[in-house]
Amino acid sequence: MALSGLDIYKLLPKTNCRECGFVTCLAFAMQLAKKAVSMDKCPYLSIEAKRTLAESSLPAIKLIAIGEGENKLEVGNETVMFRHEEKFHHPPGLGFIIEDNLDDSAIKKKLEKINQLKFERIGQELKVNLIAIRQNKDKNRFVEVVKLVAENTPLALVLMSEDLAAQEEALKLVGVRRPLIYHATQDNLADFAQLSKDRAVPLVVSAKELELLSTLTRELNNQAVTELVIDTGKKPIAEKIWDLTQIRRLALRKSQRSLGYPVLVIVDADDPYIETTEAATYISKYAGIVLIKGIEVERVMALLTLRQNIYSDPQKPLQIEPRVYPVGQVTNKSPVLVTTNFSLTYYTVLAEVEASKVPSYIVSVDTEGMSVLTAWAAEKFTPEKITDSINKFNVRERVAHNQLVIPGYVAVMSGDLEEKSGWEVVVGPKEAAGIPAFLKNLYL
Amino acid sequence: MELVLERWQQEVSIVTIGATKEEGGTRSYVVRVGGEKTLPFLFPEGEIPYPPVIAFEVWDIAPSDWSTELNKYYGDVFNDPLAWAEKCVKQYQAKILCIRLQGAHPDFGNKTSDEEAKLISQLLKKVSVPLIILGCGDDSKDNLILPACSQATKGERCLIGDAVQDNYKTLTASVLADGHNIIAESPIDVNIAKQLNILISDMGLPLERIVINPTIGALGYGLEYAYSIMERARLAALSGDKTVASPFICFVGQEAWRTKEAKVSGEQGLIWEVITATALIQAGADLLVMRHPVAIEKMNNYIKTLMGVSL
Numbered sequence: 027m028a029l030s031g032l033d034i035y036k037l038l039p040k041t042n043c044r045e046c047g048f049v050t051c052l053a054f055a056m057q058l059a060k061k062a063v064s065m066d067k068c069p070y071l072s073i074e075a076k077r078t079l080a081e082s083s084l085p086a087i088k089l090i091a092i093g094e095g096e097n098k099l100e101v102g103n104e105t106v107m108f109r110h111e112e113k114f115h116h117p118p119g120l121g122f123i124i125e126d127n128l129d130d131s132a133i134k135k136k137l138e139k140i141n142q143l144k145f146e147r148i149g150q151e152l153k154v155n156l157i158a159i160r161q162n163k164d165k166n167r168f169v170e171v172v173k174l175v176a177e178n179t180p181l182a183l184v185l186m187s188e189d190l191a192a193q194e195e196a197l198k199l200v201g202v203r204r205p206l207i208y209h210a211t212q213d214n215l216a217d218f219a220q221l222s223k224d225r226a227v228p229l230v231v232s233a234k235e236l237e238l239l240s241t242l243t244r245e246l247n248n249q250a251v252t253e254l255v256i257d258t259g260k261k262p263i264a265e266k267i268w269d270l271t272q273i274r275r276l277a278l279r280k281s282q283r284s285l286g287y288p289v290l291v292i293v294d295a296d297d298p299y300i301e302t303t304e305a306a307t308y309i310s311k312y313a314g315i316v317l318i319k320g321i322e323v324e325r326v327m328a329l330l331t332l333r334q335n336i337y338s339d340p341q342k343p344l345q346i347e348p349r350v351y352p353v354g355q356v357t358n359k360s361p362v363l364v365t366t367n368f369s370l371t372y373y374t375v376l377a378e379v380e381a382s383k384v385p386s387y388i389v390s391v392d393t394e395g396m397s398v399l400t401a402w403a404a405e406k407f408t409p410e411k412i413t414d415s416i417n418k419f420n421v422r423e424r425v426a427h428n429q430l431v432i433p434g435y436v437a438v439m440s441g442d443l444e445e446k447s448g449w450e451v452v453v454g455p456k457e458a459a460g461i462p463a464f465l466k467n468l469y470l
Numbered sequence: 471m472e473l474v475l476e477r478w479q480q481e482v483s484i485v486t487i488g489a490t491k492e493e494g495g496t497r498s499y500v501v502r503v504g505g506e507k508t509l510p511f512l513f514p515e516g517e518i519p520y521p522p523v524i525a526f527e528v529w530d531i532a533p534s535d536w537s538t539e540l541n542k543y544y545g546d547v548f549n550d551p552l553a554w555a556e557k558c559v560k561q562y563q564a565k566i567l568c569i570r571l572q573g574a575h576p577d578f579g580n581k582t583s584d585e586e587a588k589l590i591s592q593l594l595k596k597v598s599v600p601l602i603i604l605g606c607g608d609d610s611k612d613n614l615i616l617p618a619c620s621q622a623t624k625g626e627r628c629l630i631g632d633a634v635q636d637n638y639k640t641l642t643a644s645v646l647a648d649g650h651n652i653i654a655e656s657p658i659d660v661n662i663a664k665q666l667n668i669l670i671s672d673m674g675l676p677l678e679r680i681v682i683n684p685t686i687g688a689l690g691y692g693l694e695y696a697y698s699i700m701e702r703a704r705l706a707a708l709s710g711d712k713t714v715a716s717p718f719i720c721f722v723g724q725e726a727w728r729t730k731e732a733k734v735s736g737e738q739g740l741i742w743e744v745i746t747a748t749a750l751i752q753a754g755a756d757l758l759v760m761r762h763p764v765a766i767e768k769m770n771n772y773i774k775t776l777m778g779v780s781l
């Protein structure tokens with residue numbers, strides 16, 4: 027946790043010797059708190075003070091990387107309890123558990139489907155992150171399946187086995203892909219610590235109780251194993267929410283470094299709805315990684331959309347570049363529709379224009395990312411603004427007609443806009459869903 | 471290890487919907503919402519006396535724009551609101567119904583206040599669950615039909631809405647006179663929610679009879695705005711601001727079923743409704759108005775597991 031100027035001052039010699047270039051130790055402390063100077067400027071800092079200062083500049087929740095290259099997943103480094111306080115930074119990894127007692131062809135089929143779980147939404151690509159292979163049988167089968175999976179997916183891997191020999195074998199094959207190892211427990215701590223260190227792979231540590239979990243991560247830290255993900259095992263939903271909340275609170279508010287790691291949650295439910303609702307719960311409430319079994323497109327798309335929503339920046343609505351966008355094979359007879367540059371609005375309109383199969387121009391006015399009604403109320407979507415945009419984007423040169431379609435919600439500005447822009451205004455539907463029917467009946 | 475426990479100053483107010491015979495109504499039980507003493511489901515930190523409740527949405531006319539997926543379940547009763555209501559209660563075990571008087575809208579049939587009041591009276595006889603009554607969304611029309619329905623259900627302690635910032639007086643006066651609760655709607659804005667609650671309580675309706683409609687968006691359609699507004703309002707409430715300490719009602723069904731996803735496939739719509747509801751429950755939703763009977767059944771299971779009831 028960041029230290030205040032006064033906190034730092036307490037750590038300084040308080041001699042005001044000026045060697046740091048500041049008149050007083052307090053002045054220096056204030057600059058340190060702002061990160062405007064380096065602590066090395068004071069030659070008299072105690073070792074203890076240096077350590078405290080160094081630690082305070084580390085993130086409260088460590089950023090952990092799993093996988094390599096394009097499919098690398100980074101989780102952790104969160105700074106707040108609630109998204110409105112700033113934002114949530116690293117969307118939780120969503121992964122799928124594959125049991126090694128499935129037969130090869132079933133595994134391959136599953137992977138094919140999982141590899142295709144990619145969606146585009148408001149200009150962002152949404153994708154799944156991990157495949158976790160879980161051991162049910164002997165070592166050989168586990169290693170065989172790890173190999174099969176590695177060959178058939180580019181996604182980052184999680185190796186789920188308590189069998190040290192199996193893990194070692196598997197790591198010989200896929201260690202370079204920096205898989206996540208599941209898991210160190212109270213009983214196998216030394217062995218798994220060694221494994222994680224030798225192979226330079228991140229490690230899950232599990233314990234039901236936070237107290238024990240915290241002891242285990244400290245022990246691992248003492249052995250220089252710090253790439254950790256933590257887990258509190260299978261529990262009822264409300265207990266899990268409690269654990270996730272406490273871990274986040276302790277890390278952020280009490281600077282409890284031993285719990286300052288991303289949290290893994292395994293959803294082990296057979297009912298697909300229970301699985302999806304539980305996974306959605308943990309995505310909303312602080313999980314760093316969520317592992318599920320179900321791979322149905324509808325469910326995964328809903329979970330990834332939720333993740334995108336919760337991890338969007340509340341301070342900065344997603345925006346697109348304001349300009350004129352031709353959709354389809356446009357001609358100089360194509361309709362011109364005006365909307366905002368709020369991504370959600372634009373992409374919703376775009377999808378409906380595409381669905382209508384009527385080639386059209388969409389003019390996205392710079393409303394600073396506000397939606398139609400909000401922008402209108404805030405005077406960012408006014409006849410003047412729309413006129414400016416149309417002129418700036420040279421819309422006149424693109425079409426041979428004089429009609430401008432505006433959203434139904436701002437019908438009241440029609441007269442004013444006609445006067446200011448010189449275009450004939452046509453009021454479109456209020457909801458984007460009405461666009462296809464509207465365009466088909468629009469005669470220019 | 472010392473856990474981090476919040477010491478909250480205040481709890482969410484408890485709103486009681488429905489009145490039994492002993493209380494001067496005719497409902498067979500009451501539904502209570504609110505009363506949380508902490509954030510969603512942090513049981514070790516404070517009591518959460520009542521689980522979130524799902525209401526079935528029923529219309530007074532056959533909806534023209536509902537998904538064909540929903541036709542499968544209600545198609546046979548769309549033209550008969552009484553049968554529709556009864557089906558929800560008998561076949562789908564609805565605990566509470568939300569009647570939307572869409573047919574009063576000038577564009578959708580323009581039913582009179584007498585017609586609507588009569589319908590509501592018949593409904594009271596047909597089913598004995600507590601009721602939520604919604605207007606048609608046309609302010610001047612709602613100011614006619616809602617007072618009539620309020621009077622027709624006097625003493626039944628319904629939840630009636632929506633009151634908005636520039637149209638709350640008529641409804642508040644009726645609700646106050648007839649012993650009901652009110653829904654106060656604000657456009658994804660904590661300050662307006664607060665202001666409206668103050669305006670309504672200034673007319674004499676106690677804060678304990680107000681439910682906030684924060685105006686939600688569906689999953690993928692602005693869900694996160696309502697999510698954060700609800701979190702902020704709830705934090706303010708728990709920290710001692712009485713004026714936003716009301717339970718939330720979220721119109722999940724109407725938002726989820728008008729998304730593109732729901733139009734593409736019934737299965738997708740069902741999941742969209744379920745996940746929208748799940749996220750809002752985690753943001754503090756107390757009452758959720760939903761449509762798909764299977765989605766509602768799944769949410770009731772989810773709520774039970776959340777509350778620690780084994781299925």
Ligand code: SF4
Nearest residue numbers: 042043044046051068
């Ligand atoms: S050099 Fe260190 S001791 Fe000297 S004034 Fe600066 S902070 Fe204080």
